[in-house]
Amino acid sequence: MSGENPTGLTDDGSRREHCAPRFVCPETHAELVVADDALLAHLESERRAGRLRSRGGKDVVDQVEGGLVRVDRAVFYPVRDGIPILLADESIALPPGGGTP
Numbered sequence: 001m002s003g004e005n006p007t008g009l010t011d012d013g014s015r016r017e018h019c020a021p022r023f024v025c026p027e028t029h030a031e032l033v034v035a036d037d038a039l040l041a042h043l044e045s046e047r048r049a050g051r052l053r054s055r056g057g058k059d060v061v062d063q064v065e066g067g068l069v070r071v072d073r074a075v076f077y078p079v080r081d082g083i084p085i086l087l088a089d090e091s092i093a094l095p096p097g098g099g100t101p
Contacts, residue, residue: 025070025077026086032068035076040064043076043092056089069094 023032035043044064046052052060055075066079068086076092078085085091 023068023084023086025075027075027088028070031071032077032084033071035067035069039069039076039094040067043067052092054089055091055093058089060092073097 024030025032043052043060047060047064050059052064054060060078062078062080064078068077068079068084069075070077074094076094078090078092
C-alpha cells in the first residue's frame with residue numbers, strides 16, 4: 001500500500017478503488033464520498049479560469065487534485081497533500097446538479 005493514506009486517495013490525489021474510511025461533513029454530518037474525475041476536472045478548469053472561490057470567499061489557488069463531496073453533491077472539500085480539509089471556509093459550494101455542466 002505504498003503511497004496510500006486513509007482518505008481513500010493516493011499521495012498524488014488520485015482515487016483509490018477499494019474501501020476508504022467514512023468521512024462526514026463537519027456541518028451536516030452527511031457522508032462524504034470521493035469526488036469523481038469529471039467533477040475534479042471541472043473544478044480545476046474553473047480554478048484555472050479564476051472563477052473558483054471557497055465558501056469563505058477566497059480565490060482557490062491550489063490545484064484541484066482530489067477531494068470529498070457531500071452525498072447531496074452541494075459541497076466539495078479539497079484534499080491537499082493527502083489530507084482532507086474539512087473546514088467550511090475552505091470548502092467549495094457546488095451549483096445544483098453537483099457542480100458539473
